[in-house]
């Protein structure tokens with residue numbers, strides 16, 4: 001690795017024009033090389049649930065086909081750090097094979113509203129979960145000598161007016177909710193780069209926000225990498241350099257502004273030098289990590305995509321043990337998504353899949369015979385009298401029905417937010433009519449964010465398959481017929497209706513001012529505090545087996561805020577089939593002075609258990625698990641008081657509880 005002193009000497013050899021040039025891209029994806037000094041270019045590429053890499057060997061730079069893995073909303077439901085690491089590792093290998101140095105992702109923004117058009121690209125409404133999964137993903141990618149770009153830093157929670165809106169957020173909410181996941185990934189995984197978002201934060205564009213880039217990210221958290229703008233997010237080239245946004249992407253015709261500012265003294269050359277040093281560090285790191293001639297196995301990756309999807313699918317409802325179906329049952333698959341599922345969302349993350357496996361094809365490949373009816377147009381979601389009648393007929397013929405519905409592409413994409421939380425009307429009607437003629441209906445949902453289910457009492461079973469990547473159909477088949485026991489848990493709450501969501505009154509704001517009035521009470525933090533029962537709470541997910549929890553132990557009942565607490569609990573599979581359980585630990589602070597959520601996720605672990613098998617799961621909690629952001633001291637603090645340690649089935653259902661008294665701030 002070329003060392004810092006050598007980098008500094010190289011920067012000293014650059015002309016002012018070359019320095020200015022290095023702080024913007026060469027084209028859409030590359031940084032600039034400086035050939036006379038042997039400074040290489042680094043190549044970025046979108047994803048991050050696959051590669052959206054341009055083919056530079058073709059004049060039209062067409063996107064190369066790649067394996068489309070499950071999107072972030074899906075993989076987050078795995079609650080499985082190891083899986084996220086493996087996914088990252090595979091993507092890192094594919095980056096090597098495609099000649100990519102930096103994968104633009106993961107996206108770890110919080111899901112403030114179910115309406116955000118990019119929710120499918122983000123992990124969760126919970127900063128702890130998003131931070132843990134983001135850390136694993138980044139470590140996986142970077143283990144392959146390839147970098148990541150953690151995005152979108154930060155408070156980019158809507159698509160409407162994304163280039164002009166200002167997220168107006170109080171200091172405590174910023175720290176506890178909107179920065180926490182970034183902080184964890186930066187401190188634990190050191191992503192090579194971070195992408196500054198389009199929006200403003202309290203009136204200042206993210207790319208020019210010195211406080212959050214220089215003071216918080218670099219000085220406070222120790223970030224060592226490069227900050228790049230989101231594509232077109234720099235509004236002030238000089239301001240960006242001053243704030244520490246090292247690289248403006250993509251190519252821009254504005255380098256002259258930097259030259260001029262240095263000449264007229266409004267931009268100190270040392271600030272520009274610092275940005276250049278970081279661009280050079282990235283370029284040399286990229287070159288050093290490069291494995292020329294690397295290849296990847298796309299067939300094997302497709303199977304991996306199936307495995308990841310099957311580990312993430314969430315079984316929402318399963319009455320009278322309808323699922324799993326028997327492979328010999330007389331089954332109808334109804335809905336165009338059974339044939340061609342919706343596997344990903346629209347926008348910059350859109351992958352050109354190598355192939356897509358639908359559940360229909362997967363069933364056939366497995367020798368399972370099913371009746372099929374299209375029921376609606378896949379692209380528009382609309383039905384016709386003919387399609388509808390055929391669907392009802394197919395449902396009458398079958399013993400059991402699997403009804404595939406969801407949101408069409410036109411309803412969920414980057415650059416726009418959904419106007420409502422409903423499914424297409426025809427899909428709601430299909431559920432009602434099909435359930436009226438057949439008592440054994442399982443609904444499979446394909447959507448990137450929660451939808452309202454006014455019909456929830458009717459079908460016996462509901463599977464949330466999300467936007468599960470190109471092998472989702474095979475994974476759905478695995479779950480429906482019991483080849484895989486479902487083990488996904490919701491990484492977001494499903495409110496009963498949109499108006500119940502805490503951001504509902506303020507989402508999209510007034511003009512460009514978007515005030516986050518709900519404060520720290522986003523997602524389940526709100527539903528629990530307000531005793532507003534969600535349709536399905538955060539952390540929810542069923543299994544084909546049952547797990548019994550016993551023997552909760554805390555290694556102390558009193559401590560100070562500098563001690564750590566070890567918690568253990570026994571979990572046993574008391575059903576008949578092997579299964580995976582997500583053990584969830586929440587901390588429930590007593591209300592003293594500070595207004596806090598009822599409980600917050602502070603630990604989770606996914607374990608696999610054979611029938612009759614028991615395992616002990618252990619968590620270690622330190623200060624941060626009990627802390628709030630104190631606006632008087634501008635730091636984390638623990639209030640003296642009592643804290644519940646709750647082992648929960650989900651954010652709403654407590655299984656076991658212990659208590660610890662902590663001496664902290666009076």
Ligand code: BGC
Nearest residue numbers: 046104105151152230231348
């Ligand atoms: C998106 C980023 C993406 C970039 C490059 C932007 O519009 O917000 O997430 O990485 O484009 O395609």
